[in-house]
Each structure stands twice: as structure tokens, then as C-alpha cells.
Amino acid sequence: MRRTALFLSLLAAGTLGQAQAAPADPAKSSVKFVFTQMNVPVEGQFKKFAADIAFDTAKPDTGKVNIAVDLAATDAGSSDANQAVQMKEWFNTGSYPKATFSASQFKPLGGGKFSATGQFSVKGKTANLTVPFTVKPDAKGSWYEGSFPLSRLAWKIGEGEWSDVGAVADAVQVKFKLYVAK
Amino acid sequence: MIIKYTLPARLLHWLVALGIIAAFALGLTTDSMEGFSLQKLKLINYHKWLGITVLGLVAIRLLWRLSHRPPELPAQMQPWEKQVAHYTHMLLYVLMFAVPLGGWLYSSAKGFPVVWLGLVELPNLMDKNEELAGTIKFMHKIGAWTLVLLAVAHAAAALKHHFIQKDDVLKRML
Numbered sequence: 001m002r003r004t005a006l007f008l009s010l011l012a013a014g015t016l017g018q019a020q021a022a023p024a025d026p027a028k029s030s031v032k033f034v035f036t037q038m039n040v041p042v043e044g045q046f047k048k049f050a051a052d053i054a055f056d057t058a059k060p061d062t063g064k065v066n067i068a069v070d071l072a073a074t075d076a077g078s079s080d081a082n083q084a085v086q087m088k089e090w091f092n093t094g095s096y097p098k099a100t101f102s103a104s105q106f107k108p109l110g111g112g113k114f115s116a117t118g119q120f121s122v123k124g125k126t127a128n129l130t131v132p133f134t135v136k137p138d139a140k141g142s143w144y145e146g147s148f149p150l151s152r153l154a155w156k157i158g159e160g161e162w163s164d165v166g167a168v169a170d171a172v173q174v175k176f177k178l179y180v181a182k
Numbered sequence: 183m184i185i186k187y188t189l190p191a192r193l194l195h196w197l198v199a200l201g202i203i204a205a206f207a208l209g210l211t212t213d214s215m216e217g218f219s220l221q222k223l224k225l226i227n228y229h230k231w232l233g234i235t236v237l238g239l240v241a242i243r244l245l246w247r248l249s250h251r252p253p254e255l256p257a258q259m260q261p262w263e264k265q266v267a268h269y270t271h272m273l274l275y276v277l278m279f280a281v282p283l284g285g286w287l288y289s290s291a292k293g294f295p296v297v298w299l300g301l302v303e304l305p306n307l308m309d310k311n312e313e314l315a316g317t318i319k320f321m322h323k324i325g326a327w328t329l330v331l332l333a334v335a336h337a338a339a340a341l342k343h344h345f346i347q348k349d350d351v352l353k354r355m356l
């Protein structure tokens with residue numbers, strides 16, 4: 001799936017003169033999240049993911065982003081929670097090991113800010129998602145950073161007794177920081 | 183005429199006693215629950231709220247105690263008995279602070295802030311540290327058991343005063 005997406009984006013890059021898709025540096029990049037459990041903010045992290053980014057701030061509409069998160073490598077704040085999060089009620093990683101986001105619609109929002117709209121897919125459900133981000137170039141590459149609230153219930157993350165938003169709030173704040181070297 | 187402890191001192195004594203028993207029972211319950219469930223999550227949070235409430239009450243209690251001299255112990259008690267009573271009470275105060283503070287420290291070490299009653303977010307006492315968390319939890323457990331066993335001995339001594347010596351030691355706390 002990701003391979004084809006990558007292949008397609010490379011093909012598109014070749015034919016349409018797009019920026020070359022480059023993988024984010026895993027050592028410098030991170031995808032974290034904060035969920036609220038009985039009003040207690042708890043930080044977690046997706047420890048394994050792959051992000052391919054082709055983005056030129058001068059030509060945002062030619063951009064392409066593909067991100068695949070390995071949900072089995074989720075740190076949900078404690079060893080108990082790390083196991084729980086694999087289960088049917090949460091990510092159900094046995095059946096749906098990955099969450100993916102692939103975007104090809106970009107809008108400049110001014111001041112180095114952009115938004116990416118694409119298909120977000122997790123736990124067998126795919127829907128549109130718009131993610132805001134900033135681009136900060138440095139000498140050797142670019143930082144892509146952003147933070148946005150994601151409704152966990154819209155993707156059935158936490159079903160059954162766990163759909164109780166008093167216990168775990170619906171909004172999960174996702175914070176990503178991706179570094180792509182030139 | 184019995185000279186009793188002041189009303190606030192008596193109230194705080196029994197509130198703290200109830201709080202400690204309930205927090206202890208809740209702690210043992212959640213610790214024996216396997217895995218992760220909504221029920222466990224809720225009980226752990228109730229335990230934390232209750233423990234912090236006890237900590238607050240103990241702080242008020244100590245301030246009250248330091249500013250209000252308790253009535254004298256019965257004259258017929260031996261000096262060593264008075265010493266034992268005195269040091270037991272001191273140790274109880276130390277543990278009443280140390281146990282809830284240890285629980286709070288453990289929560290911080292695990293990376294879970296304490297939000298009292300789901301309303302007031304308390305500062306973390308330390309940064310998240312999984313390696314130390316296990317040791318801190320063990321100390322919290324040992325501290326809690328010591329506190330409760332000492333409180334049982336303390337209650338037994340009060341009952342001995344009441345039923346064997348037949349003095350006013352228990353009545354002045356009622």
C-alpha cells in the first residue's frame with residue numbers, strides 16, 4: 001500500500017516536475033500525542049513510523065506526503081496501557097497494524113504555515129483529514145512541525161466501555177515533528 | 183470532668199483515620215487487579231484523590247496540633263509509657279506525610295500527573311523515570327503497611343487505656 005503510494009508519488013514527481021519525495025530522518029523526527037484520562041493529561045508516542053515528504057514552499061500545490069505509523073510500537077504512557085492499546089477496543093493492531101495519512105492537497109496559510117488535506121486511515125476507516133503544519137528550513141534540511149486535535153471516537157479508537165469520554169476524552173492532541181534532509 | 187482534645191483536633195483525627203483506611207483498602211484493591219480496565223483506572227484515580235485529601239487534612243492537622251497543646255496524659259502513666267506514646271504519635275505524623283507524598287512521587291515517576299478530584303492539576307514532584315518508579319512504588323507500599331500497622335497498634339493502645347486502665351485517654355478523642 002505504502003509502496004504503491006510511494007511509487008505513484010515518485011512517478012508523479014518524475015512526470016510533473018514535483019519535488020522529490022524524501023524520507024524523514026527517524027532519529028530526529030517524532031510523532032507524539034497527549035490524551036486525557038480522567039482529566040489527567042498523559043503523553044504517549046508512536047515510536048515507529050515512516051514519512052515520505054515532497055514539499056516545496058514555493059509550489060505547495062505540487063506537494064505530496066505519505067506517512068505510515070506502526071501502531072504496534074505505541075507507547076501509551078505505561079506498560080499496562082501499551083498492551084491495552086493493541087486490543088480490539090483500541091487500535092486492534094492484529095487486524096489493522098498501521099495508520100496512514102496521504103495528502104496531496106496543500107494550502108498556504110501565511111507566515112510559514114500550511115495545511116495538508118488528505119486521507120487518514122486507521123482501524124479500517126478512511127476519511128478526510130486536514131493537518132496544519134509549519135516548515136522551518138535549516139542549513140541541511142527542513143523541519144515539518146504541527147499539532148492538531150484528533151477525535152478518537154470518529155475512528156472508533158476506544159470502543160465499548162472505553163467510549164466513555166469522561167474516562168478518556170475524545171480529543172487526542174497529536175504533535176509531530178519531522179525532519180527531512182536536503 | 184474530662185478535658186478533651188479541641189473539636190477541630192477530634193474531627194481531623196477521625197477524618198484522617200477514615201481516609202487512611204479507605205485509601206489503604208483502595209490501594210490494595212487496584213494493586214490486585216490484573217491488566218488494564220476502566221474500573222481499575224477509576225479506582226486508581228479515586229485512590230489518588232483520597233490520598234491527596236488526606237495529605238491536605240494532615241497538613242492542617244499538624245498546624246493545629248502545633249498551635250494547640252493536647253491535654254496532659256494521665257498522671258498514673260509511667261514516664262516510659264508516655265515516651266512510647268509520644269514517639270508513636272510523632273512517627274504516625276511522619277508517615278501520614280511520607281505515604282501520600284510517596285504516592286504522589288510515584289505517580290509523577292510514572293508520568294501521570296495528579297489532578298485532584300479531576301479539577302486541580304498538581305505539579306509533578308519529579309520527571310518521568312520508569313526505573314525509579316518501581317522502587318518508589320515499593321516504598322509507598324512498605325510505608326502504607328507500616329502506617330496502617332502502627333495505627334492498629336495505636337488503636338489497640340487506646341482500647342487498652344479504655345477497657346483495662348479505665349482512664350479517659352480514648353474518651354478525650356471522642
Ligand code: HEM
Nearest residue numbers: 202205206209210212213230233234236282285286323326
Ligand atoms: C493515606 C494515604 C495513602 C495510603 C494509605 C496509600 C496506600 C496504598 C497502598 C496500600 C497501595 C498498594 C501498594 C501495593 O500493594 O503495591 C497503594 C498504591 C498506589 N498509590 Fe497509594 N496510598 C496513599 C496515598 C496516595 C497518593 C496521595 C497517591 C498519588 C497521588 C497514591 C498513588 C498510588 C498509586 C498510583 C498506586 C499504585 C496503584 C496501582 O498501580 O494499582 N497513593 N497506595
